[in-house]
Amino acid sequence: MSVLLDTGIVYAYYDRSDAWHDRARALVQGEQRGLILPAPVVPEVDHLLRQRLGPKSPLTFYAGIVDGYYLIADLPKDAYARVAELHRRFEDLDLGFVDAAVVALAEALGLSRIATTDRRHFDPLAAALSLQLLP
Numbered sequence: 598m599s600v601l602l603d604t605g606i607v608y609a610y611y612d613r614s615d616a617w618h619d620r621a622r623a624l625v626q627g628e629q630r631g632l633i634l635p636a637p638v639v640p641e642v643d644h645l646l647r648q649r650l651g652p653k654s655p656l657t658f659y660a661g662i663v664d665g666y667y668l669i670a671d672l673p674k675d676a677y678a679r680v681a682e683l684h685r686r687f688e689d690l691d692l693g694f695v696d697a698a699v700v701a702l703a704e705a706l707g708l709s710r711i712a713t714t715d716r717r718h719f720d721p722l723a724a725a726l727s728l729q730l731l732p
Contacts, residue, residue: 598710599631600624600731601703602667604641604695605714607634611658612650617714620732624712633706634667637698676701687725690718703728 602625609617610625625632639662646654661667672680679701684692696718703711704726712731713719723730 599633599668599706599708600628600710600712601633601635601670601699601706601708602638603635603699603711603713603715603719604638604645606712606732607638607642607658608645608649609714611646611654621712621714624732632667633670633708634662635695635699635702636669636671637695639669641695670702670706672698672702673705676705679704683722687722690721692718696722700726700728 605617606621606624609615609621612618615621642658643655646658662669676698680694680697683697683700696715699711699713700722703709709727710729710731711719711723716730719728719730722728
Protein backbone atom coordinates (compact mmCIF):
# COMPACT_ATOMS: atom_id res chain seq x y z
CA MET A 598 0.00 0.00 0.00
CA SER A 599 1.29 3.48 -0.84
CA VAL A 600 2.45 5.99 1.75
CA LEU A 601 2.54 9.79 1.51
CA LEU A 602 5.79 11.32 2.71
CA ASP A 603 5.81 14.55 4.67
CA THR A 604 8.78 16.93 4.73
CA GLY A 605 10.28 15.86 8.05
CA ILE A 606 10.49 12.18 7.21
CA VAL A 607 12.20 12.85 3.87
CA TYR A 608 14.65 15.30 5.43
CA ALA A 609 15.44 12.85 8.25
CA TYR A 610 16.14 10.12 5.69
CA TYR A 611 19.00 12.20 4.25
CA ASP A 612 20.38 13.68 7.49
CA ARG A 613 22.21 10.99 9.46
CA SER A 614 22.37 13.28 12.51
CA ASP A 615 18.59 13.79 12.67
CA ALA A 616 16.86 12.13 15.64
CA TRP A 617 14.37 10.52 13.23
CA HIS A 618 16.99 9.27 10.74
CA ASP A 619 16.96 5.58 11.69
CA ARG A 620 13.16 5.42 11.71
CA ALA A 621 12.92 7.34 8.44
CA ARG A 622 15.53 5.14 6.79
CA ALA A 623 13.80 1.93 7.95
CA LEU A 624 10.44 3.18 6.70
CA VAL A 625 11.65 4.45 3.32
CA GLN A 626 13.80 1.39 2.63
CA GLY A 627 11.14 -0.98 3.97
CA GLU A 628 8.41 0.24 1.66
CA GLN A 629 8.54 -1.92 -1.43
CA ARG A 630 6.36 0.36 -3.50
CA GLY A 631 4.41 3.55 -3.44
CA LEU A 632 6.59 6.25 -1.90
CA ILE A 633 4.45 9.22 -2.83
CA LEU A 634 6.07 12.61 -2.46
CA PRO A 635 3.55 15.45 -2.51
CA ALA A 636 4.80 18.21 -4.82
CA PRO A 637 4.44 20.88 -2.08
CA VAL A 638 6.92 18.92 0.06
CA VAL A 639 9.74 19.16 -2.53
CA PRO A 640 10.70 22.83 -1.95
CA GLU A 641 10.57 22.38 1.83
CA VAL A 642 12.92 19.40 1.71
CA ASP A 643 15.20 21.26 -0.70
CA HIS A 644 15.31 24.27 1.63
CA LEU A 645 16.06 22.22 4.74
CA LEU A 646 18.78 20.19 3.03
CA ARG A 647 20.47 23.32 1.71
CA GLN A 648 20.15 25.22 4.98
CA ARG A 649 21.29 22.44 7.29
CA LEU A 650 23.57 20.23 5.18
CA GLY A 651 24.97 22.58 2.55
CA PRO A 652 24.29 23.66 -1.04
CA LYS A 653 25.22 20.34 -2.68
CA SER A 654 23.16 18.18 -0.33
CA PRO A 655 19.92 18.21 -2.36
CA LEU A 656 21.60 16.43 -5.31
CA THR A 657 20.94 12.96 -3.86
CA PHE A 658 17.34 13.97 -3.19
CA TYR A 659 16.98 15.18 -6.79
CA ALA A 660 18.43 11.89 -8.04
CA GLY A 661 15.77 10.03 -6.07
CA ILE A 662 13.10 12.02 -7.88
CA VAL A 663 14.69 11.68 -11.34
CA ASP A 664 15.32 7.95 -10.90
CA GLY A 665 11.71 7.32 -9.88
CA TYR A 666 12.44 6.39 -6.27
CA TYR A 667 9.60 8.75 -5.35
CA LEU A 668 6.37 9.27 -7.21
CA ILE A 669 5.64 12.99 -7.27
CA ALA A 670 1.95 13.78 -6.79
CA ASP A 671 0.58 17.23 -7.54
CA LEU A 672 -2.31 18.64 -5.57
CA PRO A 673 -5.45 18.48 -7.74
CA LYS A 674 -7.08 21.85 -8.36
CA ASP A 675 -10.20 21.00 -6.36
CA ALA A 676 -8.07 19.96 -3.37
CA TYR A 677 -7.09 23.60 -2.76
CA ALA A 678 -10.60 24.17 -1.40
CA ARG A 679 -9.98 21.29 1.00
CA VAL A 680 -6.72 22.93 2.13
CA ALA A 681 -8.68 26.06 3.03
CA GLU A 682 -11.35 23.99 4.77
CA LEU A 683 -8.71 22.19 6.85
CA HIS A 684 -7.25 25.55 7.88
CA ARG A 685 -10.67 26.70 9.07
CA ARG A 686 -11.58 23.44 10.80
CA PHE A 687 -8.24 23.06 12.57
CA GLU A 688 -7.55 26.76 13.13
CA ASP A 689 -6.12 26.09 16.60
CA LEU A 690 -3.33 23.95 15.07
CA ASP A 691 -2.02 26.82 12.92
CA LEU A 692 -1.48 24.45 10.00
CA GLY A 693 0.83 25.52 7.25
CA PHE A 694 -0.05 25.06 3.62
CA VAL A 695 2.12 21.97 3.17
CA ASP A 696 0.63 20.04 6.10
CA ALA A 697 -2.91 20.78 4.95
CA ALA A 698 -1.94 19.93 1.36
CA VAL A 699 -0.52 16.56 2.44
CA VAL A 700 -3.84 15.71 4.11
CA ALA A 701 -5.89 16.99 1.16
CA LEU A 702 -3.76 14.95 -1.23
CA ALA A 703 -4.12 11.83 0.93
CA GLU A 704 -7.89 12.25 0.76
CA ALA A 705 -7.83 12.93 -2.99
CA LEU A 706 -5.80 9.77 -3.58
CA GLY A 707 -7.80 7.66 -1.14
CA LEU A 708 -4.77 7.02 1.07
CA SER A 709 -4.67 6.92 4.84
CA ARG A 710 -0.94 6.29 5.48
CA ILE A 711 1.21 9.37 6.06
CA ALA A 712 4.86 9.21 7.09
CA THR A 713 5.74 12.25 9.19
CA THR A 714 7.85 13.44 12.07
CA ASP A 715 5.37 16.26 12.77
CA ARG A 716 3.24 14.78 15.50
CA ARG A 717 2.12 18.19 16.84
CA HIS A 718 0.06 18.86 13.72
CA PHE A 719 -0.63 15.36 12.46
CA ASP A 720 -1.73 13.58 15.66
CA PRO A 721 -4.94 15.66 15.94
CA LEU A 722 -5.49 15.43 12.17
CA ALA A 723 -5.03 11.66 12.25
CA ALA A 724 -7.49 11.25 15.11
CA ALA A 725 -10.14 13.39 13.44
CA LEU A 726 -9.69 12.10 9.89
CA SER A 727 -8.80 8.42 10.42
CA LEU A 728 -5.25 8.71 9.14
CA GLN A 729 -2.47 6.28 10.00
CA LEU A 730 0.81 7.95 10.93
CA LEU A 731 4.12 6.24 10.28
CA PRO A 732 6.64 5.42 11.63
